Amino acid sequence: MRQTEVLVIGGGPAGLSAALEAASLGCDVTLVDSDLALGGQLIKQTHKFFGSKEERAGTRGFKISEMLLEELHGYKDKIKVHTNCTATGYYKEDGVISCVIGEEKYFRIQAKKIVMATGAQERLLPFPKNHLPGVYGAGAVQTLMNVYGVAPGEKVIMVGAGNIGLIVSYQLMQAGVEIAGIVEAMDKIGGYWVHAAKIRRMGVPIYLRHTIKEAIGDQIVKGAVIQEINDKFQPTGTEIKIDADIICMAVGLTPTCEILWQAGCKMIYVPQLCGHVAQRDMNMRTSHPDIWVAGDAAGIEEASAAMVEGRIAGVGVAKSLGHGNASEQAKRLEDYKGRIADLRGGEVGQKICQGLKVCTVNQWEV
Amino acid sequence: MNLIEKHPIIDFKHGKKVTFSFDGKEMEGFEGDPIAAALHANGVRIYRETPIKEQTRGFFCAIGKCSSCFMVVDGVPNVRTCVTPLKVGMRVETQRGKGVIAMDAE
Numbered sequence: 001m002r003q004t005e006v007l008v009i010g011g012g013p014a015g016l017s018a019a020l021e022a023a024s025l026g027c028d029v030t031l032v033d034s035d036l037a038l039g040g041q042l043i044k045q046t047h048k049f050f051g052s053k054e055e056r057a058g059t060r061g062f063k064i065s066e067m068l069l070e071e072l073h074g075y076k077d078k079i080k081v082h083t084n085c086t087a088t089g090y091y092k093e094d095g096v097i098s099c100v101i102g103e104e105k106y107f108r109i110q111a112k113k114i115v116m117a118t119g120a121q122e123r124l125l126p127f128p129k130n131h132l133p134g135v136y137g138a139g140a141v142q143t144l145m146n147v148y149g150v151a152p153g154e155k156v157i158m159v160g161a162g163n164i165g166l167i168v169s170y171q172l173m174q175a176g177v178e179i180a181g182i183v184e185a186m187d188k189i190g191g192y193w194v195h196a197a198k199i200r201r202m203g204v205p206i207y208l209r210h211t212i213k214e215a216i217g218d219q220i221v222k223g224a225v226i227q228e229i230n231d232k233f234q235p236t237g238t239e240i241k242i243d244a245d246i247i248c249m250a251v252g253l254t255p256t257c258e259i260l261w262q263a264g265c266k267m268i269y270v271p272q273l274c275g276h277v278a279q280r281d282m283n284m285r286t287s288h289p290d291i292w293v294a295g296d297a298a299g300i301e302e303a304s305a306a307m308v309e310g311r312i313a314g315v316g317v318a319k320s321l322g323h324g325n326a327s328e329q330a331k332r333l334e335d336y337k338g339r340i341a342d343l344r345g346g347e348v349g350q351k352i353c354q355g356l357k358v359c360t361v362n363q364w365e366v
Numbered sequence: 367m368n369l370i371e372k373h374p375i376i377d378f379k380h381g382k383k384v385t386f387s388f389d390g391k392e393m394e395g396f397e398g399d400p401i402a403a404a405l406h407a408n409g410v411r412i413y414r415e416t417p418i419k420e421q422t423r424g425f426f427c428a429i430g431k432c433s434s435c436f437m438v439v440d441g442v443p444n445v446r447t448c449v450t451p452l453k454v455g456m457r458v459e460t461q462r463g464k465g466v467i468a469m470d471a472e
Contacts (some may be wrong), residue, residue, distance in 0.1 A: 034429070034430045036398070036400065036451055060375070062376075084451070086430065100382040102446050102450065103442060103444075103446065103450065104442065119429075121427060121429070121432070122427055131422075131423060132421075132422065132424075132426025133411040133413070133422055133423060133425065134411060134424065135413050136425055136426060136427070137426055137432075138425060139427070139428060139429065140425060140427055140428035140429075140448075143403075143428040143429070143448075144403060144406060144425075148376035148399050148405045149369050149370045149373075150367075150368065150369060150370070151369070151379065152406070174374055175370045176370065176374060182438050189453060219412060220411045220422065220424070222410065229470075260401050297410070315373070318471060346418065354410075
């Protein structure tokens with residue numbers, strides 16, 4: 001059985017930030033991540049981030065990841081990293097976490113405190129033949145083209161005109177892939193206008209008030225039938241058949257929270273945060289006294305917010321272990337809380353704040 | 367391999383080129399890249415067939431969370447090929463059904 005003071009599950013923006021923060025206050029940290037490289041979804045983000053200056057607005061996502069990894073390098077004595085290592089379960093009787101390296105090499109690890117930064121998974125819409133190879137998540141398409149340099153296909157139907165749908169469409173065009181059209185059920189584009197404008201300029205049709213009816217193909221995707229819908233989301237009868245080899249789903253994410261359920265953390269369904277999330281206090285501690293949560297696992301938001309949440313959780317963990325002095329902890333917490341409030345200041349942030357109200361407690365009863 | 371050659375922002379750095387096999391056919395890929403990405407670059411889209419309806423499945427989430435890309439790798443079934451690094455000489459096969467775990471001879 002391995003032992004660690006702090007275990008961080010997930011090496012994306014939230015997990016990396018939590019590990020760095022905890023280590024900087026003196027904690028010994030083990031960080032596990034199921035992917036082959038650290039950085040989570042940041043490593044596939046080629047666009048420049050919005051948000052605030054502190055959270056590196058104007059910097060491309062993968063560059064932010066590089067900065068975090070450089071910072072991590074400075075703590076190589078305090079943070080032990082395992083990639084290609086999936087946390088597979090939490091055992092309630094003794095608080096042990098089981099992990100698997102690759103597919104077959106298991107080990108157990110016991111931690112005094114755990115930060116769950118397990119991220120999110122993509123949503124899929126129900127439609128006939130949505131199982132066909134060629135129906136890919138938007139994140140998966142980004143992984144193929146932006147991390148591994150593999151063209152995902154020749155012609156893509158994008159489903160969803162939120163920021164992810166728009167950004168990935170643009171990135172596909174940068175990679176030389178044709179966008180057959182963007183399909184959006186709402187009557188307006190959900191993402192930022194600056195992203196939509198780039199795509200419109202390149203002549204890509206955006207089908208508002210349309211939804212995907214079915215995929216076409218026997219073994220793999222050959223296209224899709226899309227249909228117009230009215231303001232009650234009922235089909236009007238107008239259909240369009242589009243040829244494509246990829247149907248890219250950019251219809252949102254939902255928090256990955258199985259391990260939080262397993263650990264018995266109090267969970268609550270919060271639509272504004274896109275699924276079930278753990279209840280947490282102001283420092284991101286869940287109802288379980290030894291478990292913190294941060295990033296998309298705590299509710300779907302931007303990576304910039306995930307980084308600050310990770311920092312807050314990191315301080316919270318260090319504080320509970322008696323690392324660092326009280327004034328330093330308080331100073332950092334105040335700084336991070338101010339920064340995250342700034343990030344949530346806009347229109348999108350209002351929705352997030354509504355959701356957070358539902359799942360945040362002032363303080364857990366002792 | 368179908369790779370993105372020119373990109374306005376990213377300068378792709380690939381690992382060592384190695385050979386592996388897919389259903390007995392020799393293919394090339396980059397060592398350390400996920401098996402699924404290497405297959406995709408070789409035009410392979412179908413990674414498994416489901417146990418009951420025998421429907422095709424392929425790449426989907428790319429982060430080891432969805433189980434769509436399970437394949438048989440070096441005789442081991444249910445390998446998440448999107449998060450399993452490619453190695454030289456790997457034997458990758460389409461998984462049909464649930465896959466059978468190899469048992470040591472008793």
